[in-house]
Amino acid sequence: MTTTPETSGNGQIILEARDLKKHFPVTKGLLFSKITGWIKAVDGVSFEVRVGETLGLVGESGCGKSTTAKMLLMLEEPTDGSILFEGEDVHLTTQAKRREYRSSVQAVFQDPWSSLNPRMRVRDLIAEPMVINWDMDRGGVMERVQKLLNDVGLNEYHSNLFPHEFSGGQRQRLAIARALALNPKVIVLDEPVSALDVSIRAQIMNLLKDLQNEYNVSYLLIAHDLATVRYMCTWVAVMYLGQIVELAPVKELFENPLHPYTKALMSAALPSHPDTVQDEMILMGEVPSPLNPPPGCYFHPRCPFAMDRCSVDVTEAKEPSPQHWVSCHLY
Amino acid sequence: MVESATIGEIVLEVEDLRTYFRTRFGTVKAVDGVSFNLRKGETLGIVGESGCGKSVTMLSMMRLVPIPPGRIVSGKIVLDGEDLLQLSEGEMTNIRGSKIALIIQDPMTSLNPVFSIGSQVAEAIKLHHDIPHRSVVDQALEVLRKVNIPAAETRMRDYPHQMSGGMRQRVVGAIGISCEPMVLIADEPTTSLDVTIQAQYLKLLKDIQKESDLSLIFITHDFGIVAKMCDRVAVMYAGRIVEMGSVRDIFNHPSHPYTEALLASVPKMEQDVERLYSIEGQPPTLHDLPEGCPFAPRCPHVMDRCRTEYPPQIDQSETHYASCWRLA
Numbered sequence: 001m002t003t004t005p006e007t008s009g010n011g012q013i014i015l016e017a018r019d020l021k022k023h024f025p026v027t028k029g030l031l032f033s034k035i036t037g038w039i040k041a042v043d044g045v046s047f048e049v050r051v052g053e054t055l056g057l058v059g060e061s062g063c064g065k066s067t068t069a070k071m072l073l074m075l076e077e078p079t080d081g082s083i084l085f086e087g088e089d090v091h092l093t094t095q096a097k098r099r100e101y102r103s104s105v106q107a108v109f110q111d112p113w114s115s116l117n118p119r120m121r122v123r124d125l126i127a128e129p130m131v132i133n134w135d136m137d138r139g140g141v142m143e144r145v146q147k148l149l150n151d152v153g154l155n156e157y158h159s160n161l162f163p164h165e166f167s168g169g170q171r172q173r174l175a176i177a178r179a180l181a182l183n184p185k186v187i188v189l190d191e192p193v194s195a196l197d198v199s200i201r202a203q204i205m206n207l208l209k210d211l212q213n214e215y216n217v218s219y220l221l222i223a224h225d226l227a228t229v230r231y232m233c234t235w236v237a238v239m240y241l242g243q244i245v246e247l248a249p250v251k252e253l254f255e256n257p258l259h260p261y262t263k264a265l266m267s268a269a270l271p272s273h274p275d276t277v278q279d280e281m282i283l284m285g286e287v288p289s290p291l292n293p294p295p296g297c298y299f300h301p302r303c304p305f306a307m308d309r310c311s312v313d314v315t316e317a318k319e320p321s322p323q324h325w326v327s328c329h330l331y
Numbered sequence: 332m333v334e335s336a337t338i339g340e341i342v343l344e345v346e347d348l349r350t351y352f353r354t355r356f357g358t359v360k361a362v363d364g365v366s367f368n369l370r371k372g373e374t375l376g377i378v379g380e381s382g383c384g385k386s387v388t389m390l391s392m393m394r395l396v397p398i399p400p401g402r403i404v405s406g407k408i409v410l411d412g413e414d415l416l417q418l419s420e421g422e423m424t425n426i427r428g429s430k431i432a433l434i435i436q437d438p439m440t441s442l443n444p445v446f447s448i449g450s451q452v453a454e455a456i457k458l459h460h461d462i463p464h465r466s467v468v469d470q471a472l473e474v475l476r477k478v479n480i481p482a483a484e485t486r487m488r489d490y491p492h493q494m495s496g497g498m499r500q501r502v503v504g505a506i507g508i509s510c511e512p513m514v515l516i517a518d519e520p521t522t523s524l525d526v527t528i529q530a531q532y533l534k535l536l537k538d539i540q541k542e543s544d545l546s547l548i549f550i551t552h553d554f555g556i557v558a559k560m561c562d563r564v565a566v567m568y569a570g571r572i573v574e575m576g577s578v579r580d581i582f583n584h585p586s587h588p589y590t591e592a593l594l595a596s597v598p599k600m601e602q603d604v605e606r607l608y609s610i611e612g613q614p615p616t617l618h619d620l621p622e623g624c625p626f627a628p629r630c631p632h633v634m635d636r637c638r639t640e641y642p643p644q645i646d647q648s649e650t651h652y653a654s655c656w657r658l659a
């Protein structure tokens with residue numbers, strides 16, 4: 001996965017995941033001393049994020065999207081694999097480099113403000129990362145807070161309020177302002193608009209696009225909604241049960257999906273017009289548990305195209321057309 | 332759109348419904364003069380931004396509005412020839428579930444964590460049918476099978492926390508349909524579901540509808556659900572219906588600026604969109620509505636008149652109307 005699509009900016013890789021894994025132990029007994037199994041939340045995931053571009057990560061609930069994000073944010077330690085930032089392995093580098101990495105990669109979650117101190121004023125909440133990480137005087141910090149609030153469409157008046165005095169959409173603007181505080185190079189967006197109304201959603205998506213154009217920041221966008229992904233992303237990776245099953249430039253993925261799971265996701269997506277013709281491909285059964293993934297291709301119990309070998313042989317990534325990667329025995 | 336059941340006579344008629352709440356900020360006019368009807372086998376979608384009064388409209392129809400602070404100030408809700416607002420609490424209890432049922436927003440809170448799901452479905456059936464225990468259990472099993480709970484005989488004994496979100500949602504659906512109501516209201520029934528599980532669930536509701544000529548009301552933020560499921564659509568803004576029409580009227584000829592704006596702000600999966608339209612500002616707070624058209628502060632077509640007088644309802648066709656001065 002080394003070449004770039006036409007849509008790319010300068011195509012330089014800024015962040016790279018190589019065969020990342022996160023296995024959570026399932027414990028039992030007194031003091032949880034006995035490990036009875038492993039949840040393979042993320043099981044060998046590789047991708048690249050490029051400067052000024054957006055990589056979308058889609059897939060069903062529990063497939064490991066947020067766990068992947070948490071590893072990139074160093075909130076979870078990978079069980080295996082590596083994260084490269086500007087070509088350097090973040091777990092093997094110096095303490096100072098790791099600090100720099102942490103401030104270069106920021107995050108916006110579905111409702112990050114629910115976890116922040118409700119008694120702090122907005123200006124202090126936005127200033128906090130700068131106060132901790134930068135040696136900057138109070139005046140400079142406050143000036144930057146105003147600039148950031150303006151960037152996200154809020155103003156000075158808002159800086160004196162408390163988080164609960166904001167609507168959901170405004171809180172998401174604040175979260176974006178806070179994430180931008182340290183001039184990050186990458187922002188991980190974990191379902192940033194899922195909890196918002198359609199109209200507010202459009203405002204936030206447009207804002208994110210504008211900020212990307214202005215600051216050339218890269219995004220890793222986690223989303224359920226495929227239309228959101230189509231609107232926002234340069235590349236899309238489709239995850240199923242801890243693995244990436246397909247990865248392609250956004251247009252290619254939507255116009256020529258290859259993996260049966262991607263096809264099922266697309267046909268299950270809601271239409272944008274009552275006359276939209278959809279080829280119904282309704283999957284039966286539930287997403288299997290990552291505690292006990294099926295043998296062979298993880299998708300075979302639900303796959304309408306499954307062949308004999310699918311329940312036996314594991315799949316590996318192929319590149320049937322340039323820049324379009326898929327893990328499926330059909331290709 | 333999924334093929335619909337045959338649409339028959341009117342089963343439900345809501346007329347000038349007003350439901351207010353008394354709060355410390357003043358009176359919240361959550362529902363302020365809502366009228367619509369529903370036919371047998373028909374699916375009506377109700378869309379609108381958060382807080383516009385969708386859930387309160389439905390709670391009013393179920394007579395489940397908390398009183399106080401709430402109060403149904405006026406209106407009629409005629410179901411199968413009977414005005415629900417005139418019934419005693421006891422009479423209403425009999426109607427709830429048997430003639431009109433509600434699937435509420437969050438499946439976890441509508442299931443009781445300490446009872447098995449089988450017993451909860453059975454309880455719903457018992458409430459409305461005077462039948463022996465044995466056949467209640469059989470019926471509960473049948474309903475669970477109907478909503479595609481795999482291995483229903485064994486899963487019946489499970490507690491809610493032992494099931495996935497998708498399965499819980501189906502159990503709530505099972506309770507909703509267990510008494511074969513005439514009208515089933517689904518309030519954001521699929522927001523917590525995965526895309527593929529959501530598709531299964533929506534298909535299931537359509538199948539049940541076809542089989543039993545059920546009338547459905549879908550409350551949602553999501554125009555995708557409307558496009559897939561609904562025959563007609565009501566667009567709500569600030570406690571009122573501002574536009575109503577067939578699903579094609581709404582998608583092909585939206586007439587109210589709010590409807591237009593909502594549709595334009597939804598990204599599309601099938602095509603590249605350079606930039607989404609976005610409505611500036613936010614919906615008004617319902618205890619402090621502006622004079623005139625409540626959309627005026629955000630409306631790109633606002634005129635002087637809009638700020639002083641509420642716009643009249645203007646027919647666009649036999650099936651389609653909108654309340655906006657631009658159409659007058």
Ligand SMILES: Nc1ncnc2c1ncn2[C@@H]1O[C@H](COP(=O)(O)OP(=O)(O)OP(=O)(O)O)[C@@H](O)[C@H]1O
Binds near residue numbers: 059061
């Ligand atoms: N700290 C943890 N301990 C044990 N299991 C965990 C932990 N965190 C996540 N998991 C499990 O790992 C799997 C992947 O979870 P993750 O949150 O990454 O999914 P996701 O793709 O973000 O889902 P969603 O779309 O619902 O947010 C799930 O089965 C989850 O239950």
Ligand SMILES: Nc1ncnc2c1ncn2[C@@H]1O[C@H](COP(=O)(O)OP(=O)(O)OP(=O)(O)O)[C@@H](O)[C@H]1O
Binds near residue numbers: 379
């Ligand atoms: N118990 C209550 N006390 C006071 N106000 C209430 C109460 N319940 C609802 N409201 C108000 O009534 C209005 C309509 O609320 P409703 O729940 O119907 O919105 P909704 O359209 O269903 O929104 P959502 O899409 O977020 O579910 C809101 O302004 C809400 O604050």
Ligand code: SF4
Binds near residue numbers: 298300303315329
């Ligand atoms: S490998 Fe087989 S089971 Fe897996 S997605 Fe491809 S065809 Fe389906």
Ligand code: SF4
Binds near residue numbers: 589632634
């Ligand atoms: S009545 Fe006036 S303000 Fe209201 S929607 Fe129509 S044009 Fe806009």
Ligand SMILES: [Mg+2]
Binds near residue numbers: 066067
């Ligand atoms: Mg997640």
Ligand SMILES: [Mg+2]
Binds near residue numbers: 385386387436518
């Ligand atoms: Mg609601």
